[in-house]
Amino acid sequence: MQSHVILTIPRLLRRAPLNGVSKGGEHPLWSRAGFKPRSRIQLIRSIAWAICFALLHLGCGATSQTAPATARQATDDRLDAILWQVTSVEYRILAQSIYASAATHLDRALADRQWTALLTQKENFQNLPPAVIVDIDETVIDTTRFQSQMVRDQARFSSRPWVEWQARNEPLAVPGAVEFIAYAESRGVTIFYVTNRDYGTKQSTRLNLKTIGLKLPDHVDTVLTRNERPDWPSDKESRRRYIAQSYRVLLLVGDDLADFISEYRTPEQTRLREAQKYNQWGTKWFMLPNPMYGSWESTLYDFNLDLSREEVSQRKLKRLP
Numbered sequence: 001m002q003s004h005v006i007l008t009i010p011r012l013l014r015r016a017p018l019n020g021v022s023k024g025g026e027h028p029l030w031s032r033a034g035f036k037p038r039s040r041i042q043l044i045r046s047i048a049w050a051i052c053f054a055l056l057h058l059g060c061g062a063t064s065q066t067a068p069a070t071a072r073q074a075t076d077d078r079l080d081a082i083l084w085q086v087t088s089v090e091y092r093i094l095a096q097s098i099y100a101s102a103a104t105h106l107d108r109a110l111a112d113r114q115w116t117a118l119l120t121q122k123e124n125f126q127n128l129p130p131a132v133i134v135d136i137d138e139t140v141i142d143t144t145r146f147q148s149q150m151v152r153d154q155a156r157f158s159s160r161p162w163v164e165w166q167a168r169n170e171p172l173a174v175p176g177a178v179e180f181i182a183y184a185e186s187r188g189v190t191i192f193y194v195t196n197r198d199y200g201t202k203q204s205t206r207l208n209l210k211t212i213g214l215k216l217p218d219h220v221d222t223v224l225t226r227n228e229r230p231d232w233p234s235d236k237e238s239r240r241r242y243i244a245q246s247y248r249v250l251l252l253v254g255d256d257l258a259d260f261i262s263e264y265r266t267p268e269q270t271r272l273r274e275a276q277k278y279n280q281w282g283t284k285w286f287m288l289p290n291p292m293y294g295s296w297e298s299t300l301y302d303f304n305l306d307l308s309r310e311e312v313s314q315r316k317l318k319r320l321p
């Protein structure tokens with residue numbers, strides 16, 4: 001755009017009257033451009049016109065470059081979801097209420113040695129030390145700053161900026177999470193963080209958790225990442241079973257169906273049917289809201305990460321009731 005404007009000025013100068021030569025107009029620049037002003041006043045007028053035209057052109061160019069980007073950001077379908085989580089009292093109260101309820105049920109679970117949150121934990125668990133399994137993102141750590149960055153960049157999720165964001169170590173805490181964990185730890189409960197952050201980011205993940213005020217024990221590794229072991233894929237069931245070998249699991253806390261059951265990567269109706277099979281919700285399993293992303297959203301476009309944002313939006317429009 002800038003080079004176009006620079007080229008426009010000589011073209012304007014070439015369009016000026018060519019007859020007559022003023023002594024004041026005998027500048028090599030005008031001569032090379034083929035411009036021969038009749039007088040110094042005509043030269044000044046012509047230059048003023050050229051500058052005005054160039055500035056107008058620059059102004060229009062800047063507008064046409066930035067306006068569509070701003071418009072796309074303003075109509076981004078993630079905007080309300082992020083702002084609800086960032087600004088609303090409703091989200092804060094809801095998250096704190098869920099954690100308050102989890103704390104109440106933690107007391108019941110500690111008192112009842114038959115209590116376990118895992119369906120697979122059937123025998124010889126009663127005397128194991130107590131543990132709680134929590135997810136990390138949007139369960140303990142608030143990633144709304146990263147989500148906002150994606151809106152500003154008009155980008156879909158990709159691993160590189162996500163890894164860079166973790167490494168910058170600027171996490172926020174989900175309301176109520178740090179207090180709940182501190183309370184559970186004060187009751188002798190070990191907290192396990194079962195996350196689908198990749199094993200390659202384990203150190204920055206540990207640092208992120210410490211930054212929001214959590215203490216990680218030295219005697220046991222409580223941060224279990226995806227791909228940390230060959231049999232630890234994104235489905236968290238194998239990690240839950242691993243913890244269940246040594247601990248009585250009192251509660252599960254997460255923001256995604258994947259934090260509780262394996263049947264999350266399925267069509268919408270199947271997800272609902274599978275979730276409703278269980279009666280642990282609200283007593284042993286606690287779900288936090290996440291309107292920004294998650295398997296609920298991915299299922300709307302069949303978990304197809306190759307689609308463009310426009311294609312995803314089209315799929316979502318078709319899903320409207």
Ligand SMILES: [Mg+2]
Nearest residue numbers: 135137138255
């Ligand atoms: Mg999560």
